[in-house]
Amino acid sequence: RGNLARVQHILLVLSGKGGVGKSTISTELALALRHTGKKVGILDVDLCGPSIPRMLKVQDRDVHQCDSGWVPVFVDQDKSISLMSIGFLLEKPDDAVVWRGPKKNALIKQFISDVAWGELDFLIVDTPPGTSDEHISTVEALRPYKPFGAVLVTTPQAVSVGDVRRELTFCKKTGLRVLGIIENMSGFVCPHCLECTNIFSKGGGEELAKHSGVPFLGCVPLDPQLTQSLEEGRDFIQEFPKSSAFPALASIAQQILDGTS
Amino acid sequence: MAEVPGDCPGTSSAQAGSATACQGCPNQRLCASGAAAGPDPAIEEIKEKMKSVKHKILVLSGKGGVGKSTFSAHLAHGLAEDETKQVHQSGSGWSPVYVEDNLGVMSVGFLLSSPDDAVIWRGPKKNGMIKQFLRDVDWGEIDYLIVDTPPGTSDEHLSIVQYLSAAHIDGAVIITTPQEVSLQDVRKEISFCHKVKLPIIGVVENMSGFICPKCKNESQIFPPTTGGAEKMCQNLNVPLLGKVPLDPQIGKSCDKGQSFLSEVPNSPATASYRNIIQRIQDYFGLHHSQEEKII
DSSP: OGGGTTEEEEEEEEOSSTTSSHHHHHHHHHHHHHHTTOOEEEEEOOSSSOOHHHHTTOTTOOOEEETTEEEOEEOSTTOOEEEEEGGGGOSSTTOOOOOOHHHHHHHHHHHHHSBOOOSEEEEEEEOOSSSSHHHHHHHHHHGGGOOOEEEEEEOSSHHHHHHHHHHHHHHHHHTOOEEEEEEOSOOEEOTTTOOEEOTTOSSHHHHHHHHHTOOEEEEOOBOHHHHHHHHTTOOHHHHOTTSSSHHHHHHHHHHHHHHHO | OOOOOTTOOOTTSTTTTTSGGGTTOTTHHHHHTTTTTSOOTHHHHHHHHGGGEEEEEEEEOSSTTSSHHHHHHHHHHHHHTSTTOOOBOOSOSBOOEEEETTEEEOOGGGGOSSTTOOOOOOHHHHHHHHHHHHHHBOOOBEEEEEEEOOSSSSHHHHHHHHHTTTTOOOEEEEEEOSSHHHHHHHHHHHHHHHHTTOOEEEEEEOSOOEEOTTTOOEEOSSOOTTOHHHHHHHHHTOOEEEEOOBOHHHHHHHHHTOOHHHHSTTSHHHHHHHHHHHHHHHHHHHHHHHHHHHO
C-alpha cells in the first residue's frame, strides 16, 4: 500500500470559503495532537497559496529525495510533526504557481503517493478554498486509503456559511465523512476592556451544523496572540495556553481523538 | 476532457502532440493535428461584445477571504451612486440581474437551483462558463465592468485574462489584509499580473485595524508583522490605494445584501472606501486624458 501504509488516520480540512482559517486550524490541530503524544504529518495541497511552511517557521527548508520518494520536512527535533508543501519546491517565495487544472492534479497525485511519511498517527490534509480540481483530485487519490473524514471550517457570517453549505454537498457526493464544523473567528475580546464584539457575526457555523445534521466541534474566537504566533512560526499551544483560543482548539483536538477510539 | 499528463507542453505549444509527455495522452491526435493550437474564436467575439463597456477592472488577490467580493460589491455600489452612469439594454443575450437601475450582476449563483448545490467542476468546465459570461451576457452600454475573482492564480485567472486579451483590461485592484500570511500570497498575484502584462491600478489593505466600539482603543487583529501592504507596495513599486478598517457592520450589510456605504455613511470604513473609489476613478480619468493626448 506504499507511503500511506503506516498512516493511521487521514483527515481533510475543507471549506467552501477562502480565508476562514483552514491552514490556521490545520496547523493548530497538528500542534494540539502533537502535545497529546501523537505523530502528525501535514500535507498542504494549496498549490497557489501554500501558507503552512511559514506558520511552522520552516519556509527556508528544502525537501530531499529518498528511495520511496520525497522526505517530508520535520518541523521539530523530535520529528513528531512533518510537512509537505509546494512552498518547499519553489525557487523564490514570491514565485507564482500559475497552473491550470491538469498540472495541479498531477502534482497532487504525486504529493499523495510519493511522500515518505513513515509512521504517523494522523495525516492532516490542508486544502485551498472551493470544490474544484484540487479537491476532486485529492479525494480521488486518497480513496484507496479510506480517509477518516473531513473537518469543515467556516466563519460565522452568512456569506461564508453559504459557501460551506456547498462544501457539505461536495462531501456527500464524494462519500467523505464529515467529522464536524468549526466556527472560526467567532467573536473578538478587546484586550483593553474585555468587551466582546462579533466582528464577523455569530452563530452561523453552529446553525449550519444543526441544519445539516453534522457535529458542531466548537467556536474559535479571534485571538491576536494566535495570529501573532502563526506569523512568527511559534508553537501557540505551548506558549499561550491561557489565551482565549486555546480551550476551543484543545477541545476540537480532543473530540477528534475521541472519534478515533 | 480526459486526464492529461503532468508534463503536458500545452495545447498551443509547438510541441503539442509530439512531445515525449504526449505519448499515451488521449488528446494526442487532436493536438498533433494542430486543431487545438489556433486562437479561440471566442476571443474576437468577446472583443466585439466588450466594445460597449468603457472600463474593465479585475479585483484580485492571491489570498482567500481578504474581501475581494465585499470590495467589488461596494466599488460597484459606489460607482453606481453617480446617477449620470446609465445602462442601456440592447440586442439579445443573457440579461444581468439588476440590483439598481444602473447596477447589474452576473454570477454562477443565479444558475444554481438550491443554496446547497455545489459547482464541482474541473478547470476546463469552469473556463467554458467564464467564456459564456463574457461572450453571452448582454451588458448593454456600461461605464464599468468589475470582475470579481476567486483566490489564487489558476484556471479562472488565466482564462479571464486570455478571453479579455483582445478587449483590453484597464487594470487590476489587488486586495490584501495586513499580515504576512496574506502578503505572501498577494506578492504571487502581483507577480502573475506582471507575467500576463496586466496593469495594476493599486492595492487595498482591508481589515486594517479594529476600533473597539466600547473603549475606542485600536487592536491589530491581523497584525502587519512585516510592514503590511504599505511596505510591500514600496518594495514592489505598486500604488497603495488605501486601508479599510474592520467594522462589524460591513459583514452585516453584506449578509443582508445592502450597501454598507449607504447603511453606515459615518463609519471610518465608509470614508476609506470612498477615498479608494475616488482614486480608482482618478486613475481612469488620468489614463483617458493620456490617451487623448496621444491622439
